[in-house]
Amino acid sequence: MATITFPVPATTTSRFAVATDGIPPDLPGLLREAAAGPFHAHIAGRLGSPQLRLTREGSATLRWDPGEIRAAVPEDRPAAHAFRDASEFAVITAYAPITDQPRSAQVARAAAYAIARATGGVPADLVTGHVLAPPNAERTRFVLADRWLGDALPPFRANGRCTAADPDLDPEGVNGCACVRLRTRGLRRFGLPELQITDVACPHDLAALNVLRTAARRLLTDHWSWLATGPAGRDRTIPAALDLTQRDFNDFWGTTRRVPLTPPSPFQLTLAPLTARLLTVAPPADFDGTINDWLWGDTLPMGMYDILKSPADPPQAA
Template sequence: MLITDDFLPVPVPESLSATYLVPTAGLPAVSARSAVRGLAGRLAEPVHGLARQMLDSPLMSVDVLPIGEFPELPPDLLTAFGAGAAQLDRLAAASHLVVVQAEYRPGWPPAHEWAARAVAAAVAETMDSDVVDVFGLQFLDPGAALRSLPNAQGRVRLVDWVLVPYSSGADGLWFTTKGLRRFGLLELQTQGVPDHLTRAWGAVMTGAARRLLRDWTDGLAGDEVPAFVQLPVLATVTGHDIAVAYGNPEQHGATPPVLLRLELDPATDPEADSFLSLRPPAGHPGPAGRYFAAACATLFSGIQPDVRYARPGDAMSRAIATARAGLGDIRARFRGGHLLPETQLVIKYGLPGDDGPEYVWAGVTSWDSPEQIVGVSASDANTDPAVRIGSPVVVEATEVVDWAVLDATGVTEGGWTQAVLDAGTPPTP
């Protein structure tokens, strides 16, 4: 194996395993084989055939165990990963578990995961029960589990297989992935992410996971499983990577790529996991959080971070009036936690300048008073050297000319002034 400064050798495990559970009250009244046969015509090939073949091979086992014979699943972690009260109640009331386990070599397709999830979902659907993904410590509705499997074109949404949890640290947020080990790849992590990038950086991590997983499986494409796969030290992430990971390839924009440096962080504790860390490229000046903010501004370019105009025309005046009329409602929804998950509220406001106002965007972090908004700048201002990407800002509501809600694919709501500019009708000077 050739080792260079451009590539990072990542070890490949000898085999991979998947474990799924189906809690039941009493012994199951259906066999796994008959449940899988019932999916004929509903589950795309090759997954349906793959599940049937693995059921008949030593690569898969399906056992029914009294629930006390299986290690207890921690309710607090299940809750942290989305378990509802009804699902936890059904698990607590269960007397038995159907345990579906499969093994396979690293590479694509991940037959162990696809087949085991298909079999468990088939049994759970027949028994009107749940699927528990032991790797992800996550409850899955049987229908959702089946929909997460490849469609007729062989496509899957990576967000159905890889989670991106985060926690607060001394220098900002700590993001990790949970799911890449299903495919043999080390999990990713990023440290020092600014708080206002919670949703945006989760999407960037998912896009980075998609790109690196593609490089990883390309490196495993031969007949023999190699001891290492060489991943590029400078990984690229684009809006297309994010859109495909979320299952919306037709919604991606032509964003420039963002570079992230890949470093191996081996665990010092033998019981702990090693990580692949995502960092700014070598030589980047300033804190890492500033680079991460700039990367998000590049990738989510549905809103331009810095727009100038001197005197609004009719179309722009109407856009500003529309945005201001909705400030009360969007504030109530923001404070009430009623915005959709994985979205970010941003505002556009004016900074005074010699040539007229400079309009910049900021991510909203709190909005306790109707008159004042606290946020973090999404761009570097030309007119005010104190306003830099990632710097805290306090904005008077009277200065706001627009607001928008962003998700991984761009603007989902608002952005009226940007729509005027994008339509090619800039205000008359």
């Protein structure tokens, strides 16, 4: 059986920023007053330690580029523009043991949300590179679909440049282009390699995205189970063949309501290392066809083709 071995870091870093034109000089004091809800005690206990550090940064002294922060969905574009145009930023950094995830990242993001509410600023995740839209509250239960993965569709049909045929109208359209490349941006903060799928035809972009989402959730579930055993080494070996089920798809969305997936379920994919920190996703080793044949055919459950946003209840604002 083919396997993949990758290094697991002892610690990981999560970074968030809040953009505004008026960051108060006493950020810790502001956060202590603004923090509320289930993460208040965690914030108070970690504030000032490497697990929760606050810095006040001006646009002239930044070591990162606000221009690289984007909107994950079209409705977030005004917030992304406001973030890039801001003159001051509150940066929240959490440097924590891998065994403290996902709590460490959740506490740091809850702090970012609290500062954003107090200042009227725009929060962003510097790991995913996306602004964080309302309701700007952190769910106590970890849900990967809550903007942790950097999962977003590319511009439709390569911003109109792609003229490949629609597979529903012309079978040649199944492999009519290879415009789409999707990559996660967020698994590394949990000690996992990122995932990538490439050479996808435009009509199959949502199916490919949901394959990445489901695979990421399964890998994360298995990863936390492995960490719970207290492994002595810092390398982890996993099978290259990954079997995914209805539960993995539901767990990504964080819903106990059954997300309708028609058979076949489970389904399998193949992982391969591109670098130590990036795995590629491909059809099963015994699949006879292209990645687009796999995405378009009857191998994947139908729910992969039409679910874009979470069916779970959104977190409520604090």
